[in-house]
Every structure is written in structure tokens, then in C-alpha cells.
Amino acid sequence: MKNHNLLAGLGLLLFVSLASEPALAQRRLLDEVKQDLNALTLGVDNYQNALNKLKPALSNDETKNEAEAWFLAGKIAFAKYDKYRSLQTIGTKPDEKAMGSIILEGYDYMTTALKLDSVPEKDKKGKVKINKSTGLPRMKTKYSKDIHKIVLSHYNDYKLVGRIFYSSIPDFPKAYKAWNIYTSMPDMPCFATALRQQVTDSVIGEYRFYQGIVAKMDEKYGDALNSFFKAIDKGYTKKDVFDYAISCAEHEHNDSVLVDVVSQAYRYYGKTDSQYIRILFNYAMNNKKYDIAISILDQAIADYPDNAEYYDLKGVLLEHQSGSIDSSFEYFKKAVELAPDFIKANFDLGRYYYNVALRETDTPKLREKLAIALPYLEKVYAAEPGNRAAKDALRIIYYNFNDAAKMEALGE
Numbered sequence: 001m002k003n004h005n006l007l008a009g010l011g012l013l014l015f016v017s018l019a020s021e022p023a024l025a026q027r028r029l030l031d032e033v034k035q036d037l038n039a040l041t042l043g044v045d046n047y048q049n050a051l052n053k054l055k056p057a058l059s060n061d062e063t064k065n066e067a068e069a070w071f072l073a074g075k076i077a078f079a080k081y082d083k084y085r086s087l088q089t090i091g092t093k094p095d096e097k098a099m100g101s102i103i104l105e106g107y108d109y110m111t112t113a114l115k116l117d118s119v120p121e122k123d124k125k126g127k128v129k130i131n132k133s134t135g136l137p138r139m140k141t142k143y144s145k146d147i148h149k150i151v152l153s154h155y156n157d158y159k160l161v162g163r164i165f166y167s168s169i170p171d172f173p174k175a176y177k178a179w180n181i182y183t184s185m186p187d188m189p190c191f192a193t194a195l196r197q198q199v200t201d202s203v204i205g206e207y208r209f210y211q212g213i214v215a216k217m218d219e220k221y222g223d224a225l226n227s228f229f230k231a232i233d234k235g236y237t238k239k240d241v242f243d244y245a246i247s248c249a250e251h252e253h254n255d256s257v258l259v260d261v262v263s264q265a266y267r268y269y270g271k272t273d274s275q276y277i278r279i280l281f282n283y284a285m286n287n288k289k290y291d292i293a294i295s296i297l298d299q300a301i302a303d304y305p306d307n308a309e310y311y312d313l314k315g316v317l318l319e320h321q322s323g324s325i326d327s328s329f330e331y332f333k334k335a336v337e338l339a340p341d342f343i344k345a346n347f348d349l350g351r352y353y354y355n356v357a358l359r360e361t362d363t364p365k366l367r368e369k370l371a372i373a374l375p376y377l378e379k380v381y382a383a384e385p386g387n388r389a390a391k392d393a394l395r396i397i398y399y400n401f402n403d404a405a406k407m408e409a410l411g412e
Contacts, residue, residue, distance in 0.1 A: 030057060033072055044087075044098075047080035070113035071143040077106030078150050081157070097169045100161040103154060104174060107181055110147045114190075117141045144190075151185075152194050158182040159207065166210070172218035179211040183230070205236030212244060221248040225257060232264065239269055246279065259283060270300065274309045281313050290321045308339035312348055325352050336376075343383045347390060350376030354393050363400075370397045 033054045042050075054073055057063040084099035120137040121129040129138040162178035165171040183204050186195040212227035228245040242265035249258035259280065266276040277300045284293030297317060300310045315331030329352050335345035350373045357369030374397055380390040391410055398407045 030054070030063065030069060030072065033076075042079070042083070044080060044083050047076055047083060051076045051080070065116060067113045067116035067119075067143050070109050070116060071147060074106050074109035074113055074147065075150065077102050077109055078154060081106060081154070085157075096164050097171075100164045100169070100174060100178070103157055103161055104177055104181075106154075107151065107158075110151055113143055114147055117144045117147070148190055148194075152191060155182070155185060155191075155195065155198070158185075162207070162210070162214075166214055172214040175214040176211055176218070176220075176223065179207050179214070183207050183211060201234045202236070205231045205234030208234060209236050209238075209241050209244075212241070212248075216244060216248055219251075221251040224248045225252065225254075225261075228261075237268055239265075239273070242269070242276075255283065255287075266300075271304050271307075274307060277310060277313065281317070285317070285320060290317065293317050294321075306338060308335040308342045308345055311335040311338065312342070312345045315348060325355050328352065343380055346376045347380045347387070350374075350380060350390070350393070354397075367400055370400055373397065 033050055051073060054069070054076065057069045058073060063069045081099060081103040084094040084102075087094045118139045118141055121140045123129055130136070131138045158178045158181045162175045162182060165175035165178060185191045186199055186204060208227050208231035212224045212231060215221075215224035215227055225245055225248045228241050228248070231241050232245075242261060245261045246258065246265070249261055262276050262279045262283075266280070270276055277296065280296045281293055284290065284296065294314075294317060297310055297314045300307070301314065304310060311331045312335040315328035315335070318327045318331070319325050328348070332345060332349040332352055335342060336349050339345060353369060353373035354377065357366055357373060360366040360369060373393070377390050377393050377397070380387055381394055384390065395407060395410055398404075398410070
């Protein structure tokens with residue numbers, strides 16, 4: 001009986017030993033990598049070899065949830081990046097693609113380590129300690145302080161790496177990622193205090209804009225819009241940020257975002273660029289939201305009463321809404337008064353006079369009113385020979401004036 005119990009005990013011991021062997025193997029692997037990092041002659045290839053050796057531990061069930069494994073991977077990645085940078089200081093051109101890629105990897109490793117680094121504190125009996133004020137387990141960290149220090153010391157490198165992947169070695173997703181790290185870290189609680197004095201909102205806004213540019217170039221219009229809006233939130237309100245955002249919203253066929261960004265652009269640049277009102281106008285017209293369009297144009301005219309295009313657009317709107325050009329006259333006339341060489345307004349005012357003239361059945365009155373339309377339409381045709389509507393109207397006018405020479409000059 002004693003022998004039987006002895007054999008059973010040995011069997012259990014053997015089972016426990018075999019069961020723990022994978023865990024011991026992974027622990028030995030982590031220890032080996034730490035020893036490798038203590039070597040004094042590590043070069044770029046040595047760091048990569050160490051990282052390759054460690055990678056199985058990042059997916060092995062025994063160690064993939066341990067902060068130490070991910071911290072070591074991050075430490076190796078940043079050390080490899082630093083080695084590349086040291087080569088630059090002695091005039092050796094590094095592999096910029098590999099250099100940029102490894103620091104992006106390093107950030108991912110470190111952020112994963114941070115998530116795993118908080119573990120409950122235990123007393124000598126192995127019981128979890130409780131925070132008396134919150135009733136929650138008391139947590140402790142082992143690697144977080146070092147992680148913060150390493151990542152913060154490389155903060156500006158993400159700005160550099162973004163530029164590398166934008167221009168030197170175009171890789172827009174990696175440029176986007178690098179600049180996303182650079183612009184996001186100041187808003188992270190663990191980094192905010194350290195970075196508050198180091199970087200301003202204006203710089204963050206500028207790099208959010210660059211981030212949007214690379215996303216747009218990569219045809220990731222939703223990501224681009226998100227970056228452009230974040231740039232605006234940080235006070236980056238240069239005209240380009242609105243124009244790029246408008247283009248992305250159009251690609252996304254997102255009308256609500258389009259109206260939002262165009263409305264913001266108008267507040268900044270409506271005085272000097274009427275395209276924003278035109279976009280809002282076209283949106284309202286295409287969706288037959290005439291009340292919205294009238295409100296938009298009335299506000300624009302109130303804000304910029306000397307802008308001829310806003311009056312002309314109001315005239316076109318009233319024509320579409322009512323189905324008659326009669327209500328548009330005062331707006332077309334005002335537009336030409338403000339800008340005599342504004343071709344669109346000349347065309348619209350010429351159209352008005354032409355349509356009014358065609359209602360006359362009395363020939364002398366018809367010619368009298370066609371004569372009023374004539375100079376406006378001739379100005380339009382001289383500036384835009386391809387304007388078929390102006391050309392056809394002129395042909396009718398010359399016919400009524402018996403001016404065969406001018407009719408012939410119009411051609412087909």
C-alpha cells in the first residue's frame with residue numbers, strides 16, 4: 001500500500017512538473033532575452049534577433065498576458081530605433097523604413113504592456129488588498145514608470161517618423177499612425193502633465209491637419225475628416241483645412257458633415273471666398289430646401305452686402321422657387337450694379353430682359369425691350385463663346401433687328 005501511495009505521489013509530481021514545463025520554458029526565454037539586452041556590443045541586427053527570439057512569448061498562453069513580455073519587446077524596439085539614430089550622428093545613413101517601422105512597433109508593445117501592468121496588490125497570505133475609500137482592489141504597477149519614461153523620451157521622434165513616411169519613403173498609413181501618436185499623447189492622462197509645456201495646441205492642430213492630408217491621399221476619407229475636425233478643434237483654422245474637409249465630405253456623400261464644415265468655413269472666409277455659400281446653396285437647391293437656401297443667402301447678404309454673387313444667387317433661388325424670373329429682377333440688377341463685369345450676373349439680367357421682351361406682341365415694344373437685353377448678352381458671349389443660351393438669344397435678337405451680318409458671325 002505504501003508503494004502504491006509512493007508511486008501515486010511520484011506520478012502527481014511528474015504531472016505537475018510536465019504541466020509547468022511550458023511556463024518554465026517561456027520564463028527561461030524571457031530571462032535569456034534580458035541577458036541578451038545586457039550585452040555591450042548590440043547592433044541593429046542583434047536587437048532584431050533578440051526581438052525575434054522574444055516574439056513567441058507574445059503569443060504563448062503562458063506569457064502573452066504578462067506585462068513583462070510586452071515591456072521587453074518595447075524596450076528592444078526602442079533600443080533598436082536609438083541604434084539607428086546613433087548611426088545618423090556618425091554620418092551613416094540608416095534604413096529609414098526599418099527605423100520608422102520599429103518605433104511604431106515599440107509604441108504598440110509599450111501600450112499593450114501598460115494595459116497589462118496594473119495588477120491587484122496582495123497581502124502575505126495572498127489575499128487581495130482592498131482600497132477602503134473605494135471598496136475596489138488596490139492596484140500596483142511594476143513597469144509603467146519605465147514605459148512612460150521611454151515613450152516620452154521619444155515623443156518628438158514620432159513627428160520625425162511621420163515626415164519620413166510622408167515624403168522620404170511614402171507610406172501613408174504609417175505616416176498617419178506616427179502623427180496620430182504625436183498628436184494624441186498630449187491628451188492622454190499619463191503623458192499630459194509632462195507634455196503640457198513641451199507642445200502647444202497650435203502645433204498639435206497643424207499635425208492633425210497633416211494627418212488628415214495623408215489619410216485623404218490614402219483615400220481614407222472618414223479618417224481624414226476626423227483629423228481635420230480635430231485640427232479645427234485645436235485652433236487650426238487655415239483655409240486649406242476646410243477645403244480638404246469639404247472634399248472628403250463630398251467623397252463620403254455625407255451631407256450633414258458637408259453642411260457643418262462649409263458653415264464653419266463660411267464664418268472664417270465667407271467675405272473673401274463665395275464658394276462656401278455656393279456649396280450650401282447647391283445643397284439646399286438639390287434637396288429643394290428653399291427655405292434653408294433663402295435663410296443662408298439672406299444671412300450672407302447681411303454679412304457681406306457688397307458681394308455681387310450673393311445677390312445673383314438669391315435671384316436664381318427665387319426663380320427656381322416660384323417658377324418665374326420676375327421676382328429675381330432686383331437681385332440680378334443689384335449684382336450687376338455691384339460688379340459690372342460679373343459675367344454670371346450679366347447673363348441673368350440679360351435673360352430677365354430677354355424673357356420680358358418675348359412676351360410683347362407689339363413689334364416696336366419687342367425691339368425696344370430686346371435692345372435692353374442686348375448689351376448684357378453680348379458681354380456674356382464675348383467672354384464665354386461657348387455659352388449656348390446666350391448665343392441662341394442673340395440670334396433671335398439679331399433676327400428681330402434684321403442684322404444678318406451679326407447673325408452670320410454667330411455661326412452654327
